Amino acid sequence: MHTDVQEILFTEEEVSAKVRELGEQITRDYQGQNLLVIGILKGAAMFMGDLVKRIGMLVEMDFMAVSSYGKSSESSGVVRIIKDLDKSIEDRHVLIVEDIIDTGLTLHYLKNLLQQRNAASVKVVSLLDKPERRKVEISPDYLGFSVPDHFIVGYGLDFAERYRNLPYIGVLKPEVYQS
Numbered sequence: 078m079h080t081d082v083q084e085i086l087f088t089e090e091e092v093s094a095k096v097r098e099l100g101e102q103i104t105r106d107y108q109g110q111n112l113l114v115i116g117i118l119k120g121a122a123m124f125m126g127d128l129v130k131r132i133g134m135l136v137e138m139d140f141m142a143v144s145s146y147g148k149s150s151e152s153s154g155v156v157r158i159i160k161d162l163d164k165s166i167e168d169r170h171v172l173i174v175e176d177i178i179d180t181g182l183t184l185h186y187l188k189n190l191l192q193q194r195n196a197a198s199v200k201v202v203s204l205l206d207k208p209e210r211r212k213v214e215i216s217p218d219y220l221g222f223s224v225p226d227h228f229i230v231g232y233g234l235d236f237a238e239r240y241r242n243l244p245y246i247g248v249l250k251p252e253v254y255q256s
């Protein structure tokens with residue numbers, strides 16, 4: 078375990094089993110549909126890569142990059158689009174892939190934006206949910222795990238761009254982000 082990590086919440090094996098389960102659920106629900114899976118960079122990059130391999134039909138992939146946290150451990154509440162989708166999503170069934178829902182501000186903004194672009198349906202899969210911190214009412218259609226109100230890193234999740242490549246999901250020691 079990395080010395081800045083206080084506790085491992087989910088091991089690599091636990092994450093992998095959950096991703097497989099989510100993939101199977103999504104496969105059943107979207108049978109016969111032409112699904113567009115949209116990964117929200119950078120946090121969801123690993124989850125997206127692993128999840129699509131567990132979806133048992135051909136899907137299209139696209140990515141958006143947004144940022145609301147920057148170098149801080151607190152959301153600014155202002156969502157900036159850094160990279161937009163490549164193509165129109167009009168009349169498409171879209172599935173947003175997120176690593177974590179915290180205040181809910183990012184997802185609230187994204188869901189509204191994609192609905193305004195006249196997608197046929199907009200659903201959300203999030204690997205993690207931190208419900209205690211919610212500022213707007215929103216929940217995922219598919220969820221991996223709920224997490225307590227601590228700062229989480231690993232498997233895509235960062236603090237100031239670090240820790241994304243840890244293979245497990247853990248709690249960052251408070252002294253690391255408070256210093």
Ligand SMILES: O=P(O)(O)OC[C@H]1O[C@H](OP(=O)(O)OP(=O)(O)O)[C@H](O)[C@@H]1O
Nearest residue numbers: 118119120144145146179180181182183
């Ligand atoms: O529910 P919220 O409070 O809005 O927080 C969740 C969002 O914050 C993180 O992204 P971040 O802005 O840190 O960008 P990143 O994915 O590049 O790390 C995370 O990946 C979610 O997209």
Ligand code: HPA
Nearest residue numbers: 179227228229230234235
């Ligand atoms: O707990 C978190 N860890 C990393 N990134 C995040 N973005 C929102 N909440 C978190």
Ligand SMILES: [Mg+2]
Nearest residue numbers: 120146147235
């Ligand atoms: Mg981040």
